[in-house]
Amino acid sequence: MPKTEEEKGFVDIIDGRYKPRGKFHIxxxxxxxxxxxxxxxxxxxxxRDMTYIHSYGGEAPFFEGIGKGxxxxxxxxxxxxxxxxxxxxxFRIYCPDCLRKATIVDITEKARNTAKIHSFIITHRSGxxxxxxxxxxxxxxxxxxxxxxxxxxxxxxxxxxxGKRVVPIFRTKxxxxxxxxxxxxxxxxxxSELPEGFTF
Amino acid sequence: MIKFSDxxxxxxxxxxxxxxxxVGMSKFDRAFxxxxxxxxxxxxxxxxxxxxxxxxxxxxxxIHTAYYGHFADHFGDQLLGExxxxxxxxxxxxxxxxxxxxxxxxxxxxxxAIKAVASGYxxxxxxxxxxxxxxxxxxxxxxxxxxxxDKDWETPLGHIYTGxxxxxxxxxxxxxxxxxxxxxxxxxxxxxxNRGYARMNPHAHGPMKITVEDVINSxxxxxxxxxxxxxxxxxxxxxxxxxxxxxxxEITDKPxxxxxxxxxxxxxxxxxxxxxxxxxxxxxxxxxxxxGKRFPGGDRYPGFSSFLAARIAAYYAYNMTGVVDPSxxxxxxxxxxxxxxxxxxxxxxxxxxxxxDGRDYxxxxxxxxxxxxxxxxxxxPSNPCGGLIGCMHAVGATGLMQIAEIGYHIWNRWDEIHExxxxxxxxxxxxxxxxxxxxxxxxxxGLAISHAGVGSHVTCTILMDPNHLIKED
Ligand SMILES: [Zn+2]
Numbered sequence: 001m002p003k004t005e006e007e008k009g010f011v012d013i014i015d016g017r018y019k020p021r022g023k024f025h026i027x028x029x030x031x032x033x034x035x036x037x038x039x040x041x042x043x044x045x046x047x048r049d050m051t052y053i054h055s056y057g058g059e060a061p062f063f064e065g066i067g068k069g070x071x072x073x074x075x076x077x078x079x080x081x082x083x084x085x086x087x088x089x090x091f092r093i094y095c096p097d098c099l100r101k102a103t104i105v106d107i108t109e110k111a112r113n114t115a116k117i118h119s120f121i122i123t124h125r126s127g128x129x130x131x132x133x134x135x136x137x138x139x140x141x142x143x144x145x146x147x148x149x150x151x152x153x154x155x156x157x158x159x160x161x162x163g164k165r166v167v168p169i170f171r172t173k174x175x176x177x178x179x180x181x182x183x184x185x186x187x188x189x190x191x192s193e194l195p196e197g198f199t200f
Numbered sequence: 201m202i203k204f205s206d207x208x209x210x211x212x213x214x215x216x217x218x219x220x221x222x223v224g225m226s227k228f229d230r231a232f233x234x235x236x237x238x239x240x241x242x243x244x245x246x247x248x249x250x251x252x253x254x255x256x257x258x259x260x261x262x263i264h265t266a267y268y269g270h271f272a273d274h275f276g277d278q279l280l281g282e283x284x285x286x287x288x289x290x291x292x293x294x295x296x297x298x299x300x301x302x303x304x305x306x307x308x309x310x311x312x313a314i315k316a317v318a319s320g321y322x323x324x325x326x327x328x329x330x331x332x333x334x335x336x337x338x339x340x341x342x343x344x345x346x347x348x349x350d351k352d353w354e355t356p357l358g359h360i361y362t363g364x365x366x367x368x369x370x371x372x373x374x375x376x377x378x379x380x381x382x383x384x385x386x387x388x389x390x391x392x393x394n395r396g397y398a399r400m401n402p403h404a405h406g407p408m409k410i411t412v413e414d415v416i417n418s419x420x421x422x423x424x425x426x427x428x429x430x431x432x433x434x435x436x437x438x439x440x441x442x443x444x445x446x447x448x449x450e451i452t453d454k455p456x457x458x459x460x461x462x463x464x465x466x467x468x469x470x471x472x473x474x475x476x477x478x479x480x481x482x483x484x485x486x487x488x489x490x491x492g493k494r495f496p497g498g499d500r501y502p503g504f505s506s507f508l509a510a511r512i513a514a515y516y517a518y519n520m521t522g523v524v525d526p527s528x529x530x531x532x533x534x535x536x537x538x539x540x541x542x543x544x545x546x547x548x549x550x551x552x553x554x555x556x557d558g559r560d561y562x563x564x565x566x567x568x569x570x571x572x573x574x575x576x577x578x579x580x581p582s583n584p585c586g587g588l589i590g591c592m593h594a595v596g597a598t599g600l601m602q603i604a605e606i607g608y609h610i611w612n613r614w615d616e617i618h619e620x621x622x623x624x625x626x627x628x629x630x631x632x633x634x635x636x637x638x639x640x641x642x643x644x645x646g647l648a649i650s651h652a653g654v655g656s657h658v659t660c661t662i663l664m665d666p667n668h669l670i671k672e673d
Binding site for chain 1: 202203233234277337339340341342343344345346350351352353354356357358359360361362363364366367368369370371374420421422423468469470471472473474497504
């Protein structure tokens with residue numbers, strides 16, 4: 001059963017501190033566990049309903065960007081670093097080699113023009129809290145050579161194949177501000193086939 | 201391209217020899233609804249005492265520090281579970297610490313224990329691990345495991361770890377396996393072998409007498425992986441006790457030498473950057489120059505098809521011990537067969553076969569206790585206990601179970617652990633009428649790989665009979 005507005009927890013930051021409001025947990029009574037064959041007590045259930053508060057820190061621009069249709073990455077611009085020019089997606093706040101703050105760069109166009117499937121897997125299984133339609137088509141996306149990593153995402157329109165060209169789509173209507181706002185479709189997919197709330 | 205400095209590639213040194221004195225393990229099963237974790241841990245430690253004809257009290261009197269491997273404490277909803285077990289084992293007020301490195305937790309726990317002995321801090325240390333994944337429904341368990349991936353970039357995608365992992369299997373399958381039926385069959389042979397070996401192991405939770413066809417026809421989990429390609433999810437405990445030379449010989453007259461190398465690689469597979477293949481002692485510079493030609497798409501290293509952490513762990517461990525060619529220098533191995541395909545990838549990472557040729561280790565029959573092609577002893581039997589596919593994967597205990605199993609072979613006491621009718625009865629398991637000894641005859645040296653998830657942590661443990669060292673101290 002989805003929670004009502006009164007049952008949800010919200011957080012703001014005011015004067016540099018988290019200010020929670022609403023409900024962060026709902027208490028539910030535990031239940032005994034009996035062995036049906038022996039009639040003896042074996043244990044108890046421990047129901048738990050919690051909401052975590054999580055900071056994106058320096059990655060926040062990425063998660064805000066995808067909700068606005070922008071794919072942001074970072075690049076090491078340190079002339080003294082061997083990795084100068086390397087673009088990281090997943091976004092890394094600091095260059096892993098020189099540990100200097102990396103520069104935020106917009107790779108939306110690069111992704112549109114060069115993204116292709118490096119590997120993929122189709123699975124009918126998921127864990128609790130999954131919201132993706134099944135089967136889930138996981139893909140790993142490689143970009144051009146400047147991007148030294150291989151981003152994990154999901155393909156939501158089309159069948160995956162190694163080497164196939166894909167383009168990013170963004171949940172610009174009611175973004176969740178999570179990685180779920182970025183997905184991919186095969187190149188050439190018409191806008192009309194995109195999932196609800198997504199745009200190119 | 202990432203590079204390593206000479207200092208980072210230094211061969212690890214231990215300031216004194218370390219010995220494995222005894223080992224033990226509990227029964228393994230999918231669930232123990234009427235058994236607390238501490239009962240399983242006590243079973244493992246008591247078995248270790250029995251193994252050297254001591255009472256638990258006598259054995260405990262040697263222990264100076266304790267290292268506990270328990271990966272997923274969010275499953276049991278008990279933080280500091282290590283302190284609970286330490287108390288229940290009656291080991292207070294000794295110094296203790298918990299170790300968590302995913303699937304490699306067991307190996308990493310022993311890594312900590314041997315360093316305590318090698319440094320002189322302790323003359324005798326306990327490494328004990330366990331896991332308990334039966335106390336939440338399966339879909340919540342999947343979610344909890346997916347939290348071992350990157351929580352912002354991966355976990356929200358399906359809350360299913362297999363999805364983040366199996367993309368590597370896909371890449372290996374298509375590029376190195378060429379998606380051939382013959383390669384599919386070789387993968388299946390691993391599942392048949394390991395589940396079959398598990399039939400001879402009373403501790404094992406997944407024994408099965410199956411055929412290649414059974415594996416190939418089992419339900420798809422994530423193509424090309426099918427249900428019977430995947431490891432078990434188990435509950436249980438295993439332990440080992442390591443000592444300096446003097447203490448080891450006070451506990452037993454046949455301790456084994458032990459070394460461990462450890463490596464790591466990105467938690468997110470996405471972050472893997474290209475690099476040159478680090479070479480093992482049995483490889484030559486330039487030998488992989490044509491890898492991309494033989495296997496188009498296979499020139500990216502480690503890419504998605506190799507585990508850098510396993511390679512680095514083997515690099516440290518082989519160079520510490522003088523192992524040049526594992527097939528020649530070792531007699532038995534226990535590998536982390538989380539999936540049939542990752543088992544093949546590991547053969548290459550640890551140099552049993554060169555990159556690209558992993559499948560040959562199975563196809564040649566070398567990986568069997570008795571080579572099915574020749575009916576003679578296999579060159580380097582792997583996973584006679586049944587491995588993770590047939591015996592168990594109780595995460596924090598797995599690496600320690602593997603070390604124990606290698607020990608049993610070198611001690612030539614494998615039958616004593618796996619044969620007795622009383623043990624089968626005590627575990628409420630039926631001993632097969634065709635029970636066969638899988639003792640690797642004359643084993644003097646062995647290896648165990650403990651591996652986390654997508655390869656974020658790997659340990660390579662080497663055990664040797666002290667009279668059959670390769671390299672003098
Ligand atoms: Zn840099």
